[in-house]
Each structure stands twice: as structure tokens, then as C-alpha cells.
Amino acid sequence: MKVRLFESKVVSKGELERIRNEVLFASMYVDSLKRKGLEAGPPPITVPKGLYYQVVSSDVVRIGPVEVVRQGNSYLLKGLNAVVEPPLEGEPVHAIAEVGKEIKVYLAYPVEQSVVGVDVGVRHLFTVVAIDKERRVVAKRYFGENLISEEFAKVVSTSEGLGEITTIRKKVEPVVQRAVDFIEGLDPKIVVLENLKGIENRIALVLRIATDSIRQELYRRGLKYRFVNPYRSSRLCSNCGYREGILEGHVFFCPNCGLRIDRDLNAAVNLAMRCYYEC
Ligand SMILES: [Zn+2]
Incomplete structure (x- = not known):
């Protein structure tokens, strides 16, 4: 299924806030290695591996597709306990979170064939x-x-x-x-x-x-x-x-x-x- 991503207003950051702290920590760690002219080696014990290697190659960590559950007028990102407001009507199929200096959440909607x-x-x-x-x-x-x-x-x-x-x-x-x-x-x-x-x-x-x-x-x-x-x-x-x-x-x-x-x-x-x- 083809989908298109639409940025959604984050109402509650849930686990994304913790992940953001990890990303920022990992970024600082990688930057400090680079300043010393060192290659980014294995991750420090406090940083999850998957996240660490994303940080080595980019400032932003991409999480997802994450399952979403409707809660009244908002959507809950399952397993992350984050809540977003949908940017448009219709049923999103999943969410993608981007965590760096900022936290951005996109809801994916099926592309309707014209x-x-x-x-x-x-x-x-x-x-x-x-x-x-x-x-x-x-x-x-x-x-x-x-x-x-x-x-x-x-x-x-x-x-x-x-x-x-x-x-x-x-x-x-x-x-x-x-x-x-x-x-x-x-x-x-x-x-x-x-x-x-x-x-x-x-x-x-x-x-x-x-x-x-x-x-x-x-x-x-x-x-x-x-x-x-x-x-x-x-x-x-x-x-x-x-x-x-x-x-x-x-x-x-x-x-x-x-x-x-x-x-x-x-x-x-x-x-x-x-x-x-x-x-
Ligand atoms: Zn007419």
C-alpha cells in the first residue's frame, strides 16, 4: 500500500522524550569522538545499539512504522505511549517518529488512487x-x-x-x-x-x-x-x-x-x- 506522511501535532511525548535524551547523549558522545579525531566505535553501554548507529550517520533517528490506536480525536503510538493529533480526516495506517533536537511525528495515510x-x-x-x-x-x-x-x-x-x-x-x-x-x-x-x-x-x-x-x-x-x-x-x-x-x-x-x-x-x-x- 502506498502511503503519504503528514506531520502531526504531538500532544504527549511519552517514551519519545526519553529516546530524545538518548539521541542527544549519543550525538554528544559521537561528536566528542570526532573532535578527538576518533572513529565512532561501539556504543556506550547506556545507549541502545540500533539508535547509536543511526546517530553516527545522521542527526535524526527514525522510529517506525509504529502501530497507532485511535483515542477519541487523537492517536496513541503503541509501545511509545505518545499521543498525536491527526492532521487530516481518514484513518492513518501507522506512524513514523523522527527524534533529534526536535521530536516530530508523522502519520501515514494511504494514497488514494486517482x-x-x-x-x-x-x-x-x-x-x-x-x-x-x-x-x-x-x-x-x-x-x-x-x-x-x-x-x-x-x-x-x-x-x-x-x-x-x-x-x-x-x-x-x-x-x-x-x-x-x-x-x-x-x-x-x-x-x-x-x-x-x-x-x-x-x-x-x-x-x-x-x-x-x-x-x-x-x-x-x-x-x-x-x-x-x-x-x-x-x-x-x-x-x-x-x-x-x-x-x-x-x-x-x-x-x-x-x-x-x-x-x-x-x-x-x-x-x-x-x-x-x-x-
Ligand atoms: Zn456549472
């Missing part, structure tokens, strides 16, 4: 968003901003434009790599792509090339993906679900809830959301 939506477009080649199970946007990034626009213009305006496809594929490739690096780092449950089949114009053709490139790379790296129908995802409000949003150039505006965001971002969020119902 759903990632990828909007493929002309202005931003890829707009990537991750949403959590409360459907909040937890990460977003644009890739290939204005990079491809000129190439698109060429393809769309010239009759022999289809010959440019190879060039476009090459241009798209590094952007695909960067986008998928980012997506991989998000550790998504699933990646949602637009199904552009059935849209028959030349821009759509180029967007399909980009979509196919990103699909291949997701597959190659073993990331799960899914296609959904993008029908009306550009006019749908990703905040309130109102269907008649207004597109003002690059901006999406919702007359119902007042949302005003980048239109590609709105579309990417809609794709990710759709997966909650269809995937």
Missing part, C-alpha cells in the same frame, strides 16, 4: 488532470502548448497535408513521453482518453494520431486506460453538470454556477468524471 483524464487538443496538445473520489482536481498539467498549432495549421490548410503526418508523429513523440511520465507519477487507477472515432475532419485526424501515440505509450508502460465518448464534454460544466456552458475563446464559462476555467481543463475533468459512471 482517475486521470486526458483532453487532446490543438492549443494544449494534452491537458492532464487527476481527480480523487470526491471528484476534486488533485493534479493538472498542460503539455505541448502551442507547439503543434503551426503543424496543425499546415496539415489543415494544404491539400497534400496528409504527408505531414509523419512529421507530426515525430513532433508529438517527446510531448507524449513527458505527459506519460507525469501520468505515471500520479499512479492512476485508470487513464481516460477521448474516443475520436466518427469525427471525420482533418483536425480530428491529427488529434487521433496524438491520441494513438499516448495510448501506445500507456500500454507500453502497463498503465490502464479507457476510451470514453467525448460527446459534448466541452459544453458540460465540470463543476455543476450544467449542459449549456459557454465557450469564450479559451475559457469555459458556466452561467449556472459561475465556473470560469480553461476550456481544455474543463473537458479533461469531464472525461475523468465520466469514467466514474462508465468504467
Whole structure:
């Protein structure tokens, strides 16, 4: 299980105070040896070995994972008799204590896997968003901003434009790599792509090339993906679900809830959301 650590307010230090004294004593001992130009030898009899060797290599001793038990609104660190206040809601899986000059306690929470939506477009080649199970946007990034626009213009305006496809594929490739690096780092449950089949114009053709490139790379790296129908995802409000949003150039505006965001971002969020119902 992946976890993320959040620093927690220490309400009662319990055994950590005693350990801190040991750490400080051990640090002083090691420092005094170093001042004399001596290697840190075996620990003095009053200092636990494990702790001592950590002090030799670092100022901070790390303890844990420590089992935690809920006590009202706080958590007890089992065996250490220390109590901390949780920094957020939800159930921590364990605690990690760092003891040096200061005592710090972190609670570990499971990392919730997100759903990632990828909007493929002309202005931003890829707009990537991750949403959590409360459907909040937890990460977003644009890739290939204005990079491809000129190439698109060429393809769309010239009759022999289809010959440019190879060039476009090459241009798209590094952007695909960067986008998928980012997506991989998000550790998504699933990646949602637009199904552009059935849209028959030349821009759509180029967007399909980009979509196919990103699909291949997701597959190659073993990331799960899914296609959904993008029908009306550009006019749908990703905040309130109102269907008649207004597109003002690059901006999406919702007359119902007042949302005003980048239109590609709105579309990417809609794709990710759709997966909650269809995937
Ligand atoms: Zn709205």
C-alpha cells in the first residue's frame, strides 16, 4: 500500500522524550569522538545499539512504522505511549517518529488512487488532470502548448497535408513521453482518453494520431486506460453538470454556477468524471 506522511501535532511525548535524551547523549558522545579525531566505535553501554548507529550517520533517528490506536480525536503510538493529533480526516495506517533536537511525528495515510483524464487538443496538445473520489482536481498539467498549432495549421490548410503526418508523429513523440511520465507519477487507477472515432475532419485526424501515440505509450508502460465518448464534454460544466456552458475563446464559462476555467481543463475533468459512471 502506498502511503503519504503528514506531520502531526504531538500532544504527549511519552517514551519519545526519553529516546530524545538518548539521541542527544549519543550525538554528544559521537561528536566528542570526532573532535578527538576518533572513529565512532561501539556504543556506550547506556545507549541502545540500533539508535547509536543511526546517530553516527545522521542527526535524526527514525522510529517506525509504529502501530497507532485511535483515542477519541487523537492517536496513541503503541509501545511509545505518545499521543498525536491527526492532521487530516481518514484513518492513518501507522506512524513514523523522527527524534533529534526536535521530536516530530508523522502519520501515514494511504494514497488514494486517482482517475486521470486526458483532453487532446490543438492549443494544449494534452491537458492532464487527476481527480480523487470526491471528484476534486488533485493534479493538472498542460503539455505541448502551442507547439503543434503551426503543424496543425499546415496539415489543415494544404491539400497534400496528409504527408505531414509523419512529421507530426515525430513532433508529438517527446510531448507524449513527458505527459506519460507525469501520468505515471500520479499512479492512476485508470487513464481516460477521448474516443475520436466518427469525427471525420482533418483536425480530428491529427488529434487521433496524438491520441494513438499516448495510448501506445500507456500500454507500453502497463498503465490502464479507457476510451470514453467525448460527446459534448466541452459544453458540460465540470463543476455543476450544467449542459449549456459557454465557450469564450479559451475559457469555459458556466452561467449556472459561475465556473470560469480553461476550456481544455474543463473537458479533461469531464472525461475523468465520466469514467466514474462508465468504467
Ligand atoms: Zn456549472
